[in-house]
Amino acid sequence: MYKLTVLYGHPTDPAAFDSYYWEKHLPIARTMAGLTGWTIGTCEPDPSGALPPYYMVVGLYAPSRAALEAILASPEGMATVADVPNFATGGSTFLWDEERVVVPVELPVTE
Amino acid sequence: MYKLTVLYGHPTDPAAFDSYYWEKHLPIARTMAGLTGWTIGTCEPDPSGALPPYYMVVGLYAPSRAALEAILASPEGMATVADVPNFATGGSTFLWDEERVVVPVELPVTE
Numbered sequence: 001m002y003k004l005t006v007l008y009g010h011p012t013d014p015a016a017f018d019s020y021y022w023e024k025h026l027p028i029a030r031t032m033a034g035l036t037g038w039t040i041g042t043c044e045p046d047p048s049g050a051l052p053p054y055y056m057v058v059g060l061y062a063p064s065r066a067a068l069e070a071i072l073a074s075p076e077g078m079a080t081v082a083d084v085p086n087f088a089t090g091g092s093t094f095l096w097d098e099e100r101v102v103v104p105v106e107l108p109v110t111e
Numbered sequence: 112m113y114k115l116t117v118l119y120g121h122p123t124d125p126a127a128f129d130s131y132y133w134e135k136h137l138p139i140a141r142t143m144a145g146l147t148g149w150t151i152g153t154c155e156p157d158p159s160g161a162l163p164p165y166y167m168v169v170g171l172y173a174p175s176r177a178a179l180e181a182i183l184a185s186p187e188g189m190a191t192v193a194d195v196p197n198f199a200t201g202g203s204t205f206l207w208d209e210e211r212v213v214v215p216v217e218l219p220v221t222e
Contacts, residue, residue: 001218003152005116005168007206030213037216041114041208047180052206057116059170061216069158095118095163097152100221102141105148105172107112107216 001036001099002065004072006058009090014055018042020087021056026111028083031076037061039107055090065096112147112210113176115183117169120201125166129153131198132167137222139194142187148172150218166201176207 011017039059043052062068071077084092122128150170154163173179182188195203 003150007118026213035214037218038212038214039114039216040211040213041206044176044207044209046205046207053204054206057206057208059216061214065155093164094157095152095165095168096155096157097168098155099218100151101149101218102137102151102220102222103146103149103172104220105150105170105216105218107148107210107212109215110210110212 001061001063001101002068003037003097003099004060004068005095005097006060007054007093007095008056008058008088009053009092010051010055011087011089013089017055017087017089025080025083025087028076029080032071032074032080033076034062034067034071035060036063037107040111054093061099065098068096112172112174112212113179114148114208114210115171115179116206116208117171118165118204118206119167119169119199120164120203121162121166122198122200124200128166128198128200136191136194136198139187140191143182143185143191144187145173145178145182146171147174148218151222165204172210176209179207 152168
């Protein structure tokens with residue numbers, strides 16, 4: 001499986017980020033067809049209490065890199081990517097990788 | 112599900128990193144019991160050809176943060192964490208988050 005990880009830096013206004021992300025961005029992103037996995041997590045302090053360098057980490061999965069790029073190149077994908085600057089005041093970093101799996105992952109829908 | 116993401120920065124010697132990671136570190140890390148998911152990916156250039164700021168992204172899953180911390184606090188977990196400086200010449204960044212799942216993820220073992 002291929003994965004795109006999106007790392008969001010700490011926003012200038014976390015409450016505004018959260019509100020926009022869940023109420024505005026997510027409905028736009030949900031219009032993308034073909035994803036075979038999608039996870040969202042807000043980063044928490046590490047065991048020492050230190051804040052990590054990112055605010056949120058998102059995982060988008062597809063069967064291949066070509067499939068993932070095609071999803072992002074669709075009108076719905078382009079609208080989703082174009083919306084990111086509207087809320088990502090702390091910037092965003094994209095990591096592309098083919099997932100190698102040592103212990104199987106099964107994550108049922110929570111949202 | 113709870114996830115610990117480990118981001119490895121670009122090592123000074125990628126070939127040495129790969130050799131150590133897969134041949135030395137992985138066997139040590141495999142001794143950890145209780146993980147409910149474990150993925151490893153080497154980052155690839157983005158669609159524009161630009162290299163991402165990290166070399167490798169690893170996901171470790173457990174049913175809860177407490178369970179994940181307990182795994183890392185076990186003798187096997189401590190040995191695994193203690194081994195990281197032996198190869199992570201580009202540094203490592205740890206992100207802790209509770210995973211919210213929009214599209215379910217199923218990743219069978221590949222390694």
